[in-house]
Amino acid sequence: MSSSTELTEKKVFLLKSLDGVIFEVEESVAVQLEVIRELIEGDCARPFISLYNVTSEILALVIEYCKHHAETCSGGTSATIADEDLKTFDNEFMNVDENILLELCSAADYLDIKSLFELTCRTLASLIKDRTIIEVRKMFNVENDFSVVEEKAVRKEFAWAFK
């Protein structure tokens, strides 16, 4: 290997998902995952990094997101064009099934990717906004654990607000 290629060669890291799939990512992408940046800095990133809470399906999406953000930010385009580009990408990226969205949100929290966490939380909030209580329960897969009496008490307090 000549010295010139050594200089331009990009460092890569291996990320292993919950279901054992290994992804190869460049450093510029890997450091966007705050958790991994810490491992890299602490020199604990070899031979690969195991991510026990993220499935390969979700990890692939997370990497796609980080890759696009890393490329756009270092692409040399003007800040406004990059901003517009990211906005369009983010909108497209959020156009997924609700369960995926919830898993992405949870993964962004676990991997500590602030922008993706913010994006998924905002999107989930906008989905909840106009839904009924029953629809929200279904979306988040939560059960109504109120007793009849308890539910009545909450309802009474804000009677006007419940449609």
Place this chain on the structure above:
Amino acid sequence: MSDEGFLMNLPSHIILDILSRLPAQSILTCKLVCKKWLRVISTPEFANLHLFRSPPGLVVFIHESGGAEFCRLFEFNDDAFDHDLHYDPEIKFELSASLGISSGATVQVGSINGLVCLRNFYRKYDALYVCNPITREYVALPVLDWLFEFPSQVTYGFGLSIISGQYKVVRIFHECVLDPTTGTILSIPKYECHVYTLGTGSWRSIEGVPFAYNCRSVGLFFNGNLHWVIQDLEGSELISCFDVEKESFQPFPFPFPGERHKRALHSLGVVSDCLCLCDNTSDSEIVIWVMKEYGVKKSWIKEFVISKMPDFAGTSYEMVYALKVFENGDILMSWEDYYLFFYRNQSKTLQQVEVVPNNSIQTMLHVPSLFSLKNFTENNLYTYCRRNP
């Protein structure tokens, strides 16, 4: 662990983050989803985060020609092209029936962190309330035997002390003697200032008030201080400033930026996080001065000079209030209690906003919040749960 189980155990801090981005009324709905959500929503941490994220909208009092008065909350978009005002019809209530007011007119005094201070007056009597239109709680402040009659003046302000976090209502009273021929104020033989701290149950008198002026506005709260545009007996305008924490009047940098005029049509407001003064004395334009650096007199800048279109031009006797400057330079303003209008930056035109046609409206910026008045130990705390017809 199955995927479903994983989602069911979505950690509280994620739920908190998602739900704190919702409008206040949707959050109330979410209280009924499950016990965990109710717990998350009921924490002070949640209320604070929600308040921090809640975009300011408007609280509007609508005075219908028949005498009925309604309160409504409006939101607006801050997109580049679209600032449409919209409201949730559920958050509308009749003021007098809800607050148990029998007669008179109700006006806004101030709005802080989702709490609205309002004043009802009928003939010589005054009553004050602090209300959260989202939680539908209100406190009726104790009434003292204050009477006032023209030409005496009374003005109020609603502020928050920055260090101690206390909400305070300030009342200033002036007894005025008029020149019988010209109608101008000759002297002010008596003046008083009282402060009510929410949760204490009683008014306190503030001594040594250097505030004996003519004043037609309510106090504007900004940066820990309440501000009023006042006129001294010579007719010169100045800004009076009350430190809500220290409960004392402070000198405010002079000179007053606007031009001196016998029709004093200057209003205070906050735009882009700066104190501003909106001047409607000119027949042909509206001028907005902005104090770029708070308290620094040299930082007053004539930031916007807006030509009045023919429909708006001519001698005016009303104040114009600057409510919000949008990212694209559009400005939302109110023409006293008559209507709202936009200044469209691109076309340099003014455009009236139809909120409720043919009714008088009063408007203030308002951040909807879940801040409960139960946080204060008040004897006269009520809620109005009744749905509107």
